[in-house]
Amino acid sequence: xxxxxxxxxxxxxxxxxxxxxxxxxxxxxxxxxxxxxxxxxxxxxxxxxxxxxxxxxxxxxxxxxxxxxxxxxxxxxxxxxxxxxxxxxxxxxxxxxxxxxxxxxxxxxxxxxxxxxxxxxxxxxxxxxxxxxxxxxxxxxxxxxxxxxxxxxxxxxxxxxxxxxxxxxxxxxxxxxxxxxxxxxxxxxxxxxxxxxxxxxxxxxxxxxxxxxxxxxxxxxxxxxxxxxxxxxxxxxxxxxxxxxxxxxxxxxxxxxxxxxxxxxxxxxxxxxxxxxxxxxxxxxxxxxxxxxxxxxxxxxxxxxxxxxxxxxxxxxxxxxxxxxxxxxxxxxxxxxxxxxxxxxxxxxxxxxxxxxxxxxxxxxxxxxxxxxxxxxxxxxxxxxxxxxxxxxxxxxx
Amino acid sequence: xxxxxxxxxxxxxxxxxxxxxxxxxxxxxxxxxxxxxxxxxxxxxxxxxxxxxxxxxxxxxxxxxxxxxxxxxxxxxxxxxxxxxxxxxxxxxxxxxxxxxxxxxxxxxxxxxxxxxxxxxxxxxxxxxxxxxxxxxxxxxxxxxxxxxxxxxxxxxxxxxxxxxxxxxxxxxxxxxxxxxxxxxxxxxxxxxxxxxxxxxxxxxxxxxxxxxxxxxxxxxxxxxxxxxxxxxxxxxxxxxxxxxxxxxxxxxxxxxxxxxxxxxxxxxxxxxxxxxxxxxxxxxxxxxxxxxxxxxxxxxxxxxxxx
Amino acid sequence: xxxxxxxxxxxxxxxxxxxxxxxxxxxxxxxxxxxxxxxxxxxxxxxxxxxxxxxxxxxxxxxxxxxxxxxxxxxxxxxxxxxxxxxxxxxxxxxxxxxxxxxxxxxxxxxxxxxxxxxxxxxxxxxxxxxxxxxxxxxxxxxxxxxxxxxxxxxxxxxxxxxxxxxxxxxxxxxxxxxxxxxxxxxxxxxxxxxxxxxxxxxxxxxxxxxxxxxxxxxxxxxxxxxxxxxxxxxxxxxxxxxxxxxxxxxxxxxxxxxxxxxxxxxxxxxxxxxxxxxxxx
Numbered sequence: 001x002x003x004x005x006x007x008x009x010x011x012x013x014x015x016x017x018x019x020x021x022x023x024x025x026x027x028x029x030x031x032x033x034x035x036x037x038x039x040x041x042x043x044x045x046x047x048x049x050x051x052x053x054x055x056x057x058x059x060x061x062x063x064x065x066x067x068x069x070x071x072x073x074x075x076x077x078x079x080x081x082x083x084x085x086x087x088x089x090x091x092x093x094x095x096x097x098x099x100x101x102x103x104x105x106x107x108x109x110x111x112x113x114x115x116x117x118x119x120x121x122x123x124x125x126x127x128x129x130x131x132x133x134x135x136x137x138x139x140x141x142x143x144x145x146x147x148x149x150x151x152x153x154x155x156x157x158x159x160x161x162x163x164x165x166x167x168x169x170x171x172x173x174x175x176x177x178x179x180x181x182x183x184x185x186x187x188x189x190x191x192x193x194x195x196x197x198x199x200x201x202x203x204x205x206x207x208x209x210x211x212x213x214x215x216x217x218x219x220x221x222x223x224x225x226x227x228x229x230x231x232x233x234x235x236x237x238x239x240x241x242x243x244x245x246x247x248x249x250x251x252x253x254x255x256x257x258x259x260x261x262x263x264x265x266x267x268x269x270x271x272x273x274x275x276x277x278x279x280x281x282x283x284x285x286x287x288x289x290x291x292x293x294x295x296x297x298x299x300x301x302x303x304x305x306x307x308x309x310x311x312x313x314x315x316x317x318x319x320x321x322x323x324x325x326x327x328x329x330x331x332x333x334x335x336x337x338x339x340x341x342x343x344x345x346x347x348x349x350x351x352x353x354x355x356x357x358x359x360x361x362x363x364x365x366x367x368x369x370x371x372x373x374x375x376x377x378x379x380x381x382x383x384x385x386x387x388x389x390x391x392x393x394x395x396x397x398x
Numbered sequence: 399x400x401x402x403x404x405x406x407x408x409x410x411x412x413x414x415x416x417x418x419x420x421x422x423x424x425x426x427x428x429x430x431x432x433x434x435x436x437x438x439x440x441x442x443x444x445x446x447x448x449x450x451x452x453x454x455x456x457x458x459x460x461x462x463x464x465x466x467x468x469x470x471x472x473x474x475x476x477x478x479x480x481x482x483x484x485x486x487x488x489x490x491x492x493x494x495x496x497x498x499x500x501x502x503x504x505x506x507x508x509x510x511x512x513x514x515x516x517x518x519x520x521x522x523x524x525x526x527x528x529x530x531x532x533x534x535x536x537x538x539x540x541x542x543x544x545x546x547x548x549x550x551x552x553x554x555x556x557x558x559x560x561x562x563x564x565x566x567x568x569x570x571x572x573x574x575x576x577x578x579x580x581x582x583x584x585x586x587x588x589x590x591x592x593x594x595x596x597x598x599x600x601x602x603x604x605x606x607x608x609x610x611x612x613x614x615x616x617x618x619x620x621x622x623x624x625x626x627x628x629x630x631x632x633x634x635x636x637x638x639x640x641x642x643x644x645x646x647x648x649x650x651x652x653x654x655x656x657x658x659x660x661x662x663x664x665x666x667x668x669x670x671x672x673x674x675x676x677x678x679x680x681x682x683x684x685x686x687x688x689x690x691x692x693x694x695x696x697x698x699x700x701x702x703x704x705x706x
Numbered sequence: 707x708x709x710x711x712x713x714x715x716x717x718x719x720x721x722x723x724x725x726x727x728x729x730x731x732x733x734x735x736x737x738x739x740x741x742x743x744x745x746x747x748x749x750x751x752x753x754x755x756x757x758x759x760x761x762x763x764x765x766x767x768x769x770x771x772x773x774x775x776x777x778x779x780x781x782x783x784x785x786x787x788x789x790x791x792x793x794x795x796x797x798x799x800x801x802x803x804x805x806x807x808x809x810x811x812x813x814x815x816x817x818x819x820x821x822x823x824x825x826x827x828x829x830x831x832x833x834x835x836x837x838x839x840x841x842x843x844x845x846x847x848x849x850x851x852x853x854x855x856x857x858x859x860x861x862x863x864x865x866x867x868x869x870x871x872x873x874x875x876x877x878x879x880x881x882x883x884x885x886x887x888x889x890x891x892x893x894x895x896x897x898x899x900x901x902x903x904x905x906x907x908x909x910x911x912x913x914x915x916x917x918x919x920x921x922x923x924x925x926x927x928x929x930x931x932x933x934x935x936x937x938x939x940x941x942x943x944x945x946x947x948x949x950x951x952x953x954x955x956x957x958x959x960x961x962x963x964x965x966x967x968x969x970x971x972x973x974x975x976x977x978x979x980x981x982x983x984x985x986x987x988x
Contacts, residue, residue: 038454070925073937078761093769095925096937098668105670108455109834111842112925130454201568248569248654263549263567282550282744382456389456389671397483397661398490398653417885418802425798425810428791428856432813434837435853439828442836460835509723512716524720531727533958535914537935538951542730544939545737545948551746552733584727633819641821644916648939659823666827667921679827683820690819 038126040379042226046156049129049163055138056314062088063313067320069094070103070114074256074276077336084323090316098253099207100124107133107308115311116320118167121303122157123210126379128306129163135309136162141318144325147343151371152302157378164304165321166342170272171300171366171374172211175255178291178360180265186293191219194268195239197246202265204250204258205243209392210377212251214299215268216240218375223297225377228384237391244395251396256280256338259290271364275338275357292364300366300374302342340366440683447676448472458673475677484661484678491658494571495639498578499632502586505579507628510590515599525591532584539581540648547573547649569652577649578642582635589634593627626697633693637686658682735955738948745945755946764949769926770934774953777930780844780919781912784851788908789901791852792859797893799860800867817857825854826921833922843924850918855911859904866900898972906965910958 041047069076073096081092095112097103100120104127106112120128128134139145145153145165152166174190185193194203194215205212214225216236227233243249250258255269256276262285267273274292281287305324307317323329330341340346348365351357357365366374380388445460448467452459461467478484509528517524531539546553547566554566566573597620605615621628643659658678665675734745738756742749752758757765764770799810817825829850833840840846874896878888916932923933931954938947 068925068927082761093772093926095927101670102668104455105457105672106667108457109842110924111834114925127455201565201570244653248652250569250652252651261549282747283742382453386456389669394483396653396656396664397487398656418804420885421798421801422806423798424794425802428795428798428860429810429813431791432817432853432856435829435832435849436817436825437813438836439825439832442832443828446831446835505719505723508716508719512713512720516713516716524724527724527728528720531731533910533955533962534731535932535935535951535954535958537914537916537932537939538734538955539731541935541939541947541951542734545734545745546730548746550744580727637819638821641823641917643823644936648936659821662823662827666830672831675827676831679824683824686819686821686824 038130038379038381040126040381041122041155041157041159042378043156043376046159048159049125051136051162052132053135053309055136056141056318058138058140060315062090062315062319064090065313066091066093067116067313067316068092068114069116069118069320070097070107070112071095071118072097072253075119075337075339077333079336080324080329080333083329083332084320087323088316088319090313092320101209104128104131104133107131113310114308115313116317117306117308119303120306121301122155122378124379125157125164133309134163134306135311135314137165137307137321138318141315142322142325144322147325147327147330147345149302149342149344151368152342155302156376158304164306165325166302166304167324168272168337168339169300169302169342169366169371170270170339171294171370172206172215172268172298173271173295173364174266174293175259175269175274175277175364176266176291176293177259177262177264177289179289181291183291183293189219190293190295191215193266194219194249195243195246199266200247202263203247204252204255204264204267204269205240206255206269207251207253209388210380211270211299212240212268212395213237213388213391214375214377216243218295218298223375225299225375226380226384228381228387230387233384233387233391237394240391240395244398260285270339271366272337272339274361274364275334275340278338278356278358278361279336287358288360290358291360294363294370297373298375299377300371301377443676443679446672447680449673451673456670458671458676471673472677475674475681479681487656487658487661490571490656491640494575494578494655494657495636497575498582498639499636501575501579502583502635503628503632506583506586506590506631510587510594513591514594514597528584528587528591532588536581537644537648540577540645543577543580544648567649569650569654571655573649574646574655574657577645578639581642581645582639585638586631586635589631590624590627593624593631597623629693629696633689636689640682640686731955734948735952738945738952740945743944745943745948755944755949759946762944762946764946764953767946769929770946770950772926773929773931773934773950776844776928777913777932777954778957780847780851780930781909783848784855784912785905785908787848788852788855788859789904792856792904793863793897793901795856796860796863796867800864814857814860817854818861822854822915822917823921826850826918829853829918830921841924842922843928846922846924847919847928847930850922851912851915854915854918855908858907858911862904862907863897863900866897870896899969902965902969902972906961909961913954913958913961 039047039049041049067090069092071094076094081094085092095114097106097112100123103112103117103120104124107117107128108131139161142165145161148166149169154160155164155166158164174186174193181193193199194205205215210225213233213236216239217223217225217227217232220235220239222232222235224232250264253269255267256273257280258264259267259274260277260280261282271292271294274290277290278287281289305321307314307321311317324333325343327343327345330343330346334341334346340351348367351365352362442460444464444467445462446458448469449461450459450468451457451471475484479488513521513524513528544567545551548554549565554564557564564570601623602615602619605619606612610618641659641662643657643663646655646657646660662675662678662682665671665678737745737748739751739753740749741752741754755763757763760766795810795814799807799814802810829846830842833842833846840849870893874892875888878892879885883891914932915930916936919930920933920936923929931950935947935951935954
């Protein structure tokens with residue numbers, strides 16, 4: 001092919017791309033607005049989610065090739081994955097997300113095309129279902145589903161667990177360095193420590209607008225983590241701005257690395273991060289430098305695994321869900337991730353007796369009592385969501 | 399390279415100019431490419447920016463017909479930039495870029511000047527050493543500093559010897575500004591050097607001979623002669639700095655050092671509000687267009703003044 | 707006397723600058739050989755993070771290897787498209803005249819003065835809303851990088867065209883060559899240095915590109931080395947990350963040195979303005 005032909009072909013191709021794309025856009029422009037509304041389950045009003053496709057058939061062979069996971073960073077044990085790869089003769093690759101909203105936006109616009117999503121929670125589930133991104137599960141591939149904590153086998157956000165299988169459980173609270181902050185600092189209103197200027201520059205909050213705004217609400221005595229009350233939401237925004245001015249916080253999800261490294265003293269975070277943090281301790285630093293204040297009234301919840309509708313390897317995705325729901329595999333997975341697997345057999349006592357959890361972190365374990373007392377955090381209706389995001393932007397825009 | 403191409407005035411190319419269709423044919427594929435993938439995307443951004451919002455996902459719905467563009471959200475974002483929460487971000491971006499640029503000039507100009515005027519035999523070697531960071535990946539250079547500045551990093555420990563116990567990576571505007579300087583200064587030194595290297599130093603010597611002291615010679619001769627190059631080099635680093643978000647993200651990650659690029663990244667990539675992101679992209683582009691037109695005007699004046 | 711003093715002060719600045727600009731990078735490279743997990747505290751020399759560790763070292767970790775592979779493929783693919791496209795555009799835009807020439811030249815230089823984040827986000831919006839036939843990931847990254855680097859190829863090649871001038875081609879035409887022959891046997895060979903220069907510059911730009919590649923990426927399948935570095939710089943990444951970044955530097959410099967080498971061989975073979983001589987053996 002001569003140079004000229006090549007150039008001509010290139011011209012034709014680039015022209016065709018432009019033209020074809022505009023056609024596509026012209027035809028498909030209106031589909032996005034058609035959804036009818038969000039299906040949101042709450043503990044008071046549990047919901048059976050709408051289903052638009054059938055689950056995969058029973059007894060299909062495992063796909064050969066690649067399984068693509070979408071997950072938080074450091075939220076699966078590479079060793080567990082290696083065992084799975086060997087057992088099922090496949091390759092597993094993982095894409096990373098930092099926030100649920102970003103993950104959903106990117107799933108919708110096609111940036112992410114995973115088979116399996118790990119670690120999503122019910123604050124994002126309604127949107128995932130409304131965007132028709134998930135496929136119902138075929139439990140015949142997941143015999144280990146029976147291992148799941150019995151109270152979570154029929155959760156309010158997804159009755160009959162049509163789409164989801166619980167992965168880990170955790171509660172929201174404050175991780176801190178016991179060598180720099182005394183436990184008694186959290187007597188009184190423990191949240192006030194986050195507003196304490198003496199921790200300026202050594203303090204961080206979760207990069208999760210739902211969790212962090214709710215934290216500000218709890219501090220002010222409002223314990224509805226799904227409020228639609230504009231005044232309450234604005235107050236939380238005001239308080240966070242005050243926090244920002246007092247303590248110049250970081251906003252990220254790196255507590256599990258930065259606390260053990262000693263780069264910060266105090267971090268509003270998920271309880272499980274403290275257990276992840278144990279393996280990031282520099283050599284020679286004792287594990288009991290890590291502490292966690294678990295508030296009496298706070299969010300306690302689970303995240304889950306779900307299979308995407310567009311999955312190219314749905315059988316493998318089911319197999320991995322089943323694999324991770326096996327007690328031994330879940331324990332191995334936990335060794336790296338740190339979080340508590342949502343399995344009935346993995347009790348708090350079992351974890352304490354394993355000897356890996358320092359005395360100072362026993363408080364960070366989510367007991368069944370704490371779990372039941374936890375405040376639920378569910379998807380928001382779009383109007384309310386906009387109010388929350390508006391306040392969050394006010395805070396993060398500095 | 400931006401500066402080597404003051405094209406145009408070449409020897410008459412009569413014969414070549416006789417085949418306009420051939421040359422247009424040469425330019426055609428690239429032109430189509432740029433129309434499709436450079437110009438058209440701006441239209442797409444505008445269609446998102448002035449479109450509507452999906453009620454369920456709060457996602458933008460593009461409005462392809464410019465006649466029905468909706469400017470409510472644009473007004474909100476502009477208000478926010480003028481008086482609301484985004485105002486701090488905008489001002490901070492300008493301040494950081496201004497400080498970083500000033501520092502770049504303060505450090506970069508003497509270096510370029512020395513290279514062009516006094517380096518002598520060592521010129522080649524020094525030039526190579528100065529070009530090296532140009533070829534080291536930007537993120538690698540930031541990674542290097544993150545290592546040095548962390549709590550047990552070498553630099554932090556070194557500073558502790560002098561009793562300075564500063565937490566560099568905890569949302570410090572100083573770190574961010576210095577990070578920008580470190581990142582972009584190679585892109586300033588090279589074009590500056592190219593400009594100064596082409597100067598006719600005999601003019602400066604003449605000025606000295608005619609009684610000007612070194613400061614006067616610098617102010618009255620060197621500076622005016624190199625002004626176009628200075629401005630161009632400034633523009634060359636200012637433009638990417640205005641759109642920078644990764645330096646900030648790596649060195650600070652705190653709301654109190656958030657720049658406009660971070661907000662664009664946040665709205666487009668980390669949150670489900672692409673409309674705001676698109677509006678900020680448009681605003682930033684317009685702002686930079688203004689800067690550019692200032693630059694173009696000043697270079698045009700310059701080329702009228704200087705006759706070579 | 708004073709002049710000398712100020713000169714030595716300038717020399718001090720320049721050496722200070724060189725130390726400031728290079729030492730951190732050198733230290734980061736050294737730490738890729740650290741025996742411990744730390745990227746800040748030296749614990750002895752080892753090649754653990756380069757290849758000894760079976761899972762985490764840069765040459766054995768599947769994701770890091772994947773990132774290196776993706777970076778190289780993206781850079782080479784971009785080169786294959788952008789070089790012919792850019793050369794043609796440079797020749798065409800330099801020789802066109804009139805209003806259309808102004809338009810083409812304006813369009814060509816516009817990407818040079820547009821921040822990457824603007825190009826990246828505009829293309830992201832375009833590929834997800836308008837040209838939806840283009841999937842995010844490799845294809846989108848390729849189109850984006852070609853668009854962004856096209857301008858630099860044009861600038862480099864055009865500078866060369868200007869310095870060559872029209873006389874060689876005219877001479878060829880006078881001697882009876884057709885227009886196409888004049889291009890093929892006279893102009894193209896003379897363009898080699900600029901082509902080489904653009905190859906090197908574009909390769910380095912794309913290998914190092916973060917913003918556009920990141921905006922247009924689709925998860926791990928299209929993760930390049932800079933993306934990998936970015937996502938793991940903060941926090942507990944191991945010295946393998948330093949090793950990965952070092953590899954990137956090595957790749958860039960190899961490209962640079964190869965380019966310079968090719969250029970100097972070309973110069974040696976063809977003399978200063980050896981276009982005609984270069985054409986003769988063909």
